[in-house]
Amino acid sequence: MTGFTTRQVHAGAIIDAETKSRVTPIYQTSGYVFDSFDDGKARFAGMSKQRAYSRTDNPTNTVAAQRIANLEGGVDGILVGSGQAAIATVIFSLANAGDHVLTTKLLYEGTREMFRGSLQRQGVSSTAIDEHAQEDAWLAAVRPETKAIYTESIPNPVGGVTDLGLLSRVAKRAGLPLIVDNTVATPYLCRPFEHGADIIIHSTSKWLGGHGSVIGGAIIDGGTFDWEAHADRFPQFTAAGAHGRPSAKERYGAAAYTGYLRWSIVIEYGPTLPPTSAFLLLHGIETLSLRMQRHIENTHRVAKVLVAHPAVARVHHADLPGSPYRELAKKYTPLGAGSVVTIELAGGRDAARTFLDSLELTSQMTHIGDVRTLAIHTGSTIHGKLTTEEKAEVDINDSLVRISVGIEDADDIIADLVQALDTL
Ligand SMILES: Cc1ncc(COP(=O)(O)O)c(C=O)c1O
Structure with a gap:
């Protein structure tokens, strides 16, 4: 075995x-x-x-x-x-x-x-x-x-x-x-x-x-x-x-x-x-590898689309070309660096609010690693108790939205994220 x-x-x-x-x-x-x-x-x-x-x-x-x-x-x-x-x-x-x-x-x-x-x-x-x-x-x-x-x-x-x-x-x-x-x-x-x-x-x-x-x-x-x-x-x-x-x-x-x-x-x-x-x-656990393969495949497709969208100022994922973590990702996570993609919206906190409130398929909630795609504004929730300076110390700012990419059809995830970004 x-x-x-x-x-x-x-x-x-x-x-x-x-x-x-x-x-x-x-x-x-x-x-x-x-x-x-x-x-x-x-x-x-x-x-x-x-x-x-x-x-x-x-x-x-x-x-x-x-x-x-x-x-x-x-x-x-x-x-x-x-x-x-x-x-x-x-x-x-x-x-x-x-x-x-x-x-x-x-x-x-x-x-x-x-x-x-x-x-x-x-x-x-x-x-x-x-x-x-x-x-x-x-x-x-x-x-x-x-x-x-x-x-x-x-x-x-x-x-x-x-x-x-x-x-x-x-x-x-x-x-x-x-x-x-x-x-x-x-x-x-x-x-x-x-x-x-x-x-x-x-x-x-x-x-x-x-x-x-x-x-x-x-x-x-x-x-x-x-x-x-x-x-x-x-x-x-x-x-x-x-x-x-x-x-x-x-x-x-x-x-x-x-x-x-x-x-x-x-x-x-x-x-x-x-x-x-x-x-x-x-x-x-019995389906972990199958889900992870799909999570990674979807994440790579989603990240590519997010990078190209004008409302997105920055996309954080270690598998992206230009990521400072790319070499470490190749060494320690050769099959893919996980299915969390974090984006910084060009329009800051207000844009994050509009984007999140416009999502339909994606659930706005705290959690990661679900079969469903989830998104959250960490600056007002998970990091809500921190001052702006404290947030900056741990690379968080108020334009940031964390997306946990699910295993739904990638086309549907992308369509939902893009329609929400297009409202900005
Ligand atoms: C990396 C990591 N470790 C630990 C925890 C805590 O896990 P739990 O919510 O099961 O207590 C979380 C929760 O989000 C997490 O993301």
Whole structure:
């Protein structure tokens, strides 16, 4: 089973022993009956392959998590309630109050808000580094209390492609895990573990789910970070567990990170995904490659038309000739740099309002990665709390409209966008 499309349909699937159901069922249950007193004890101690409670372990969720882990080339995965929950869970597992995280400057605004808001308040500080910075600048920003480097393979919303190789070199020299949010690229377009990432995060609400029907998040362990070599910085993976139990490393080997996550962070904070959501997510994943091919084909056609329209001052997409990210896109996303196209309208904010209010097929809403084409004025919504200067720092301005290109017929998408642009 080597092909991506075969794996997206079959990897991690279990056939229910009782019913032989071909499709992974929704195991809508809180818990699992113990065989005996001693069996219950072993399950609670995480020393049994049997499950205890659905907060940490549910069969439907496990199939979906294993499938994403397989597509990413990781050793294990965990599903959580949303992309935001995935980010928080990962940071909670690595950083304590007083610790510090390095991030790239261009990130999804919800992630930036978490780093500058709640995490900062809880004592985890962060430094955002310009995406054009070279290795030395990154290394100079590493502090003794730095615990990770955090980035997005394709930053939302202005596109571009991150130099994962450079960040991986920095992370290895500094002895830090590299965390990559691979939501916009999906494992079909980019596999960050092949470029030195250690932990991958997804908002599965986007292209993995694909149908805009379910919120979710995933954390995938590459099994690549040497926790033993950096035990002074990350004692939680190598120190003996509670009541003299073996360490996460001893118990879970290469999957020590997800073992610790499941049995310490997820069990304590409880960011669990409902199994009905995992079931819908699985259905989305089964068609991921086919949808991504169509998303990319449509995006390239749409971008070409937008570039030529006089009402559009600028089009951001890393596959466009002249994009400053074109070389990085060829290296890290050779099949296409995602299906988000961001445009700047010549008429500024007023033009954005008229354009968005004139769309008919395209939905004006916050979300990306849906089978439907979606558009939003991020400056008055997602980035609405930022001042003009703060927006400029993250390459946002009020003439900007983000378009998530769907899988409808390209001619229909183009006709809708062009009729709305023609009103300007
Ligand atoms: C790149 C990226 N990461 C994470 C998230 C958060 O995901 P969720 O909405 O599932 O919490 C989003 C949401 O838009 C996103 O675009």
